Amino acid sequence: MPPRKAFEIGGCIIPAGTRKTVHLPVSVLSNHTPVSMSVQVIHGKFDGPTVFVSAGVHGDEVIGVEIVRRLLHTPNVKKIRGTLIVIPIVNAFGFINHSRYLPDRRDLNRSFPGSSGGSLASRLANIFLTEIVQRCDLGIDLHSAAIHRTNLPQIRISPDNAKLTELAEVFGAPVILESNLREGSMRAEAKAIGKDVLLFEAGEGLRFDEISVRAGVTGILRVLRHLKMIPAKGVTKSKSQSQHCISSSWLRAPAGGLLRTFRADGDVVTEGEVMASVSDPFGEAEEDIIAPFDGIIVGRAVMPVVNEGDAVFHLARVKSVQKSEETLENINAELTDDPLFDEDEII
Ligand SMILES: [Zn+2]
Numbered sequence: 001m002p003p004r005k006a007f008e009i010g011g012c013i014i015p016a017g018t019r020k021t022v023h024l025p026v027s028v029l030s031n032h033t034p035v036s037m038s039v040q041v042i043h044g045k046f047d048g049p050t051v052f053v054s055a056g057v058h059g060d061e062v063i064g065v066e067i068v069r070r071l072l073h074t075p076n077v078k079k080i081r082g083t084l085i086v087i088p089i090v091n092a093f094g095f096i097n098h099s100r101y102l103p104d105r106r107d108l109n110r111s112f113p114g115s116s117g118g119s120l121a122s123r124l125a126n127i128f129l130t131e132i133v134q135r136c137d138l139g140i141d142l143h144s145a146a147i148h149r150t151n152l153p154q155i156r157i158s159p160d161n162a163k164l165t166e167l168a169e170v171f172g173a174p175v176i177l178e179s180n181l182r183e184g185s186m187r188a189e190a191k192a193i194g195k196d197v198l199l200f201e202a203g204e205g206l207r208f209d210e211i212s213v214r215a216g217v218t219g220i221l222r223v224l225r226h227l228k229m230i231p232a233k234g235v236t237k238s239k240s241q242s243q244h245c246i247s248s249s250w251l252r253a254p255a256g257g258l259l260r261t262f263r264a265d266g267d268v269v270t271e272g273e274v275m276a277s278v279s280d281p282f283g284e285a286e287e288d289i290i291a292p293f294d295g296i297i298v299g300r301a302v303m304p305v306v307n308e309g310d311a312v313f314h315l316a317r318v319k320s321v322q323k324s325e326e327t328l329e330n331i332n333a334e335l336t337d338d339p340l341f342d343e344d345e346i347i
Pocket of ligand 1 (some may be wrong): 057
């Protein structure tokens with residue numbers, strides 16, 4: 001059998017069976033400092049799919065960066081079939097500024113497909129689309145909630161995509177949430193050129209939490225295993241099926257003031273239940289936030305100070321409260337006890 005062809009990116013040649021970090025130039029800052037997007041390519045010895053894993057599209061969503069760091073140190077990826085392209089920080093500008101946005105206040109995930117002569121966001125989107133997305137069979141894009149908010153680990157997929165639904169189930173996050181594609185997002189533009197992207201959301205902006213990181217690392221390894229890109233050793237399939245939700249809504253603060261929450265992310269609530277109260281600073285008026293339907297809290301505000309209309313809970317509708325509670329408990333226990341994270345030398 002002839003040896004596998006080398007992978008070429010940004011003028012670098014990566015022979016089969018090697019890994020290399022490549023820096024793709026993006027822009028030059030006002031002080032003449034060049035900015036690049038650093039990409040690690042693990043180009044396997046043998047043929048297989050090409051998959052990208054990206055984080056930091058929003059610069060303050062740092063959990064994905066930690067997930068990528070751990071992923072790159074798992075022994076399984078050393079024996080990869082196919083090619084894994086890993087981008088720990090897509091939006092370097094936002095990352096160093098602890099900001100979701102680019103310096104021009106644009107949101108990268110609303111700037112796709114972009115163009116080579118456009119704004120900073122537009123150029124970066126264009127580089128990502130042409131250098132990464134177009135060359136891959138599948139992408140996994142890692143996000144967290146914005147600052148002062150947190151998300152339960154979840155996979156977002158567009159409705160009516162059987163292949164993505166299957167991969168989302170393999171990933172095994174506590175929740176799979178169907179959500180429509182947003183104009184200008186990476187997922188929407190990837191779909192327009194026939195590429196599938198799984199979007200993982202977990203945790204809080206500018207914070208780490210162990211369960212979210214574990215859910216991400218484990219899920220990615222499960223998907224790579226399912227695609228037969230990595231050996232199965234040490235990567236267990238999820239024993240419980242994710243809670244699949246097809247709709248969700250944001251519950252907003254009915255008044256401004258101090259927010260006291262009685263329920264947290266991952267909790268399953270029943271219609272009519274009081275989830276939080278907002279009191280004015282004098283403690284004279286108090287208004288409750290009441291569950292409008294049976295659902296699971298997939299996101300929430302962590303700031304105890306709210307203006308009227310602020311988003312407080314992101315509630316995804318469930319059919320059975322009892323079944324959802326069981327699912328959440330089982331998946332949480334699996335992530336807590338995962339032997340993959342027991343030995344320091346593995347991760
Ligand atoms: Zn994001």
